[in-house]
Amino acid sequence: MELTGAQIIVESLIDQGVQVVFGYPGGTVINIYDALYDKQDQIRHILTSHEQGAAHAADGYSRSTGKTGVCLATSGPGATNLVTGLATAYLDSIPLVAITGNVTQDMLGRDSFQEVDIVGVTIPIIKHNYFVNDITKLAEIIREAFVIANSGRPGPVLIDIPKDITAIKAEYVPAGRFQKRAIPDPDPTDLALAADMIRESKRPLVYFGGGVVSGNAGEALQAFCRKLCIPSTSSAMGLSAVPYNFPYYLGLVGMHGTPVANQATLLCDLIITVGARFSDRVTGNKSKFIPEAKVLHIDIDASEVNKNILAHHGVAGDARVVLEKLTAALDPSDDTSWGDELMAYKAAHPLPKETIADAVDPRAILEVIRKMDENTIIVTDVGQHQMITAQNYKFSRPRSFISSCGLGTMGYGVGAANGAQVGNPGSRVALITGDGCFHMNLNELAVAVTEKLPIMIFIMHNGVLGMVRQWQKLFYKQRYSSTTLHRETDFVKIAEAFGATGMRIETPDQIDDVVKAAYEAGGPVVVDCIINEDDDVFPIIPPGGSVKDMIRER
DSSP, X not given: OEEEHHHHHHHHHHHTTXXXXXXXOOGGGHHHHHHHHTTTTTOEEEEOSSHHHHHHHHHHHHHHHSSOEEEEEOSTHHHHTTHHHHHHHHHTTOOEEEEEEEOOGGGTTTTOTTOOOHHHXXXXXXXXXXXXXXXXXXXXXXXXXXXXXXXXXXXXXXEEEEHHHHHSEEEOOOOOOOOOOOOOOOOHHHHHHHHHHHHHOSSEEEEEOHHHHHTTOHHHHHHHHHHHTOOXXXXXXXXXXXXXXXXXXXXXOSTTOOHHHHHHHHHOSEEEEESOOOOHHHHSSGGGSSTTOEEEXXXXXXXXXXXXXXXXXXXXXXXXXXXXXHHXXXXXXXXXXXXXXXXXXXXXXXXXOOOOTTSBOHHHHHHHHHHHOTTOEEEEOSSHHHHHHHHHOOOOSTTOEEOOOSSOOTTOHHHHHHHHHHHOTTSOEEEEEEHHHHHHHGGGHHXXXXXXXXXXXXXXXXXXXXXXXXXXXXXXXXXXXXXBOOOOOOHHHHHHHHTSEEEEEOSGGGHHHHHHXXXXXXXXXXXXXXXXXXXXXXXXXXXXXXXXXXXXXX
């Protein structure tokens, strides 16, 4: 069967199980959009307001469903507008496939209208990319892109296709549904050494990250910790992998980690790192991190071992498989003394609960959101609201925390919330954002309205760039350079102008009623939450500091 390149692209996406594509049309992808027109009953296209919104929506869709997110953009500025979203996915190991158009092959290298070498641009921020100059290889390249995006450590893949390839015809031979590449079993010798380290430890601590979420290893981690009575803590990427009330779960670790999680890193004699990379936001001063501990590092990506922190031993492999094998190899323990010691410390040193008199407390808003529906998918932008959520929200199920943790992309939230809602039509999605972040990409609210996505956007509106301002307050002698916004935006009117419902919380006694009304509204809702500019995030470990330097409260 002869098909155009554009038709081959669409048929290949269907072959790979794609049901949703997020994108924005343009001249070099017009043939692809024409082919999508004929397949509207098989692929839903979500027209975003901006290509960056398409990348973030594909990202939120992927994080919340475990499927591959797909985005589509035209050449030149369309393609470059994807870059921030691709880098966001790359830093957090999220499987995406991005398809970009390019000028016809005879126009390449001539500074043609809307020509950009997007393959060259994206090399440092992508797992793999392709430039398609042979239509006969197109179907196989698309299948292979899904293989690469999902195999081993996941990540984004880009396919750049000149317009003439989408117009000419060739025989279409379906490439078949992709299968992840098999992950080699962990080396038995490595497993035996790891088991010995655990047996010899008196105060082991599990530190886990996003690899446990993406590897669906949460249950295996719980079985491992439960059998051996081992406390655990997580990076921001690891949040939601285990329920908040799992025994001896200590919460977030690192710069804004809970006091007990950070105390555990000081006292442990073995840190068992699973699917995490020792980010600088976790370790602080690396020379002072885990001062008394040996390091056992388990990761699907062997290159992570010894990259940031030298490990005494590493095990390369799938997190779930490694944990299951270690659990089977080790005898159960009934020694709860180490965990009990940490629980006593947690009781004596809880997260700071100091509030500003008569001010709206964002933590109280989070608590009411959870009471309304504990299965709500929480999306955040980046900043103080992100860390307050990471510290305080009680996650009950995997893939219910969606946030840009590696790149820290302000403006990520609305697009990601749209994608998460598209992927989870039976769940509610709540975006926790700040007025600075929301200003960056509020245009994506139009998508939620057009597609009737019932996302709820809670803007923690303090009139400042909160996290940078907090650093200026603590470390720059209160020299507030360009962090006071002086915006006059009325977010309720903005919501109404877009066709959404606008609400406002100005006093603490309004929280319950307004949050309830947001859930009951049904369509897209924007809630302008007026909070105090000095409601900062504590604890905080100063840049370059260690747990011993932690500032615990205002």
